[in-house]
Amino acid sequence: MAHEEQRTPGENPNADEVPAQEPESNDSGSVPQPDLTVDDILGAEQSEAAAEAGASADDANNPYLDDLRRLTAEYANYRKRTEANAAIEKQRATAAAVAPMLTVLDDLDRAEKHGDLTEGTPFATIAQKIRGTFERIGVQSFGEVGENFDPQLHEAIAQVPVPGTEQHTVLDVIERGYRIGEVELRPAKVAVAVGADG
Template identity: 60%
Template sequence: MSDQNSNPVEEPLNGGSSAGDSNAAGENAGFVEDPGYDNAEGISLEDADVETSLTDADLSFLEEAESDLAAERLADLQRVTAEYANYRKRTEANREIERERIISDTVKILLPVLDDIDRAEKHGDLTEGSALAAIAGKLRGVTERLGLVAYGAAGDVFDPNQHEAILQQPTPGATAETVLDVVETGYMLGLTQVRAAKVVVAVPAD
């Protein structure tokens, strides 16, 4: 009898853990997790699935915005296209002007030779089949291919922009200033005047 009474009462190995687990289980026993509730964010998943609907006014506003944007892009494209076209025109015009300037500087060197050919022709020295006539024909052909155009002939109306009057000759019957004689032929290269024609001008007699 004394031995049985002296033995200590054995405690559970886990101490009070059984009681703690019981209490926790008891606290959670009345809680049921809502499958439609996102614990991380604190919002209902059902609310996230709600689709946003646009009114007719919203759709009309979006259509107008898209239309305005398209019109703006089209205007920008048209402006850039026009600027590029103008740039090309200016570039081509400048290129042609530079080309005419270079050719003009080149043919100016040949003008004294062309003047000698004109004088020889007036004096009848360019007989057909002669060596001089052949050379004159080739030289004139080269200058024509370069775009050089000769002008100035007796009977032309005097134009101070194209003719240089070296002498005015009162002429009976003349009613206006006209070219009486060409001393030096004038030349044009495109729109560029290489040299004005030197002429004798017939003017009305007093």
Template identity: 55%
Template sequence: MTDKDFDENEVPGGEGSEAAADEAARPDPDLQEDAAGDDELTIEDILGTEQTDEAAVVDAENPDLLLDLKRVQAEYANYRRRTEEQREIEIERAKGSVASGLLPVLDDLDRAEKHGDLAEGSALLAIAEKLRAVVARLGVERYGAAGEVFDPLQHEAIVQVPTPGAETPTILEVVEVGYRLGAIELRPAKVVVAVAAE
């Protein structure tokens, strides 16, 4: 083999070596298109048929999932309603407990008022008014007054007095005032009842 047998492009360091280096450094247009296409791949392209199969399974189960969701929502709504009702009951019970403890004090104030101890301008009158205001803010109502029709659900008859002309049982005298807190009966009114004479 002679020197003439070598092509200039094949000889290292020849004139063709610079062209070959430029050719090698220049990126392949086909490779560039593939690389640009990789940036635009969608999730479906990456996942292939797995995504569509999974979507089909979810669609098939959709009615059951919807029913389950509605059931959970209904259970939560019921739970919230029961919790709110229970909370209201506990609040009323707590208020009733406090008010029940104050009833003997209110009775003492009523007795003091009957005996004239709650005179205008006295310190005891100021205390009585404040205490009655607190009880009223709790929602406690007092009931039972002479002349009212006797109701066995609200009043406790201590004595029945046969009275001429009495057609219906009527309260003659209130021995102990009754108190209620909303629908809760704290204490029935103890009364003397006039009944029809035989």
């Protein structure tokens, strides 16, 4: 009868065998990737750079890409022109509505010259509100005493000889000029100082 080895309870019958180890997994449950060396990383970057250089060379020789760039530039220019034209048309429409009311501003200027717009009076308060409304619409005035005469901005309704005058300047503003953006509502009506002979 074969001799049987006596084993203590809990003893592993295959104690001489080394148990197989399962691969360690990280927290996400995936198998860990092999460690990359610096050469591996540099090699990958060089490969990507070479691929990009090749793509750039292909793009440079692609006639369709040139057409696309040209069309993109043309569309950008068209869009800018369209937006600029729309803005000017809006200014012109506002100018057409505002121009008939400029006489109100003229009356306020005359009242101010005559001393009728004393600060704190109801009339002065109304004048301030009216002028503020025009400013919010975008109406800007121009034409000041002492500035150089510009036929593009000023309409000379009188010339006054002034000794020592070397350059034509605005001596008096009869009516202010007004504009909205690039649209001129009217030029400024001015008296111009000119040089006196002798």
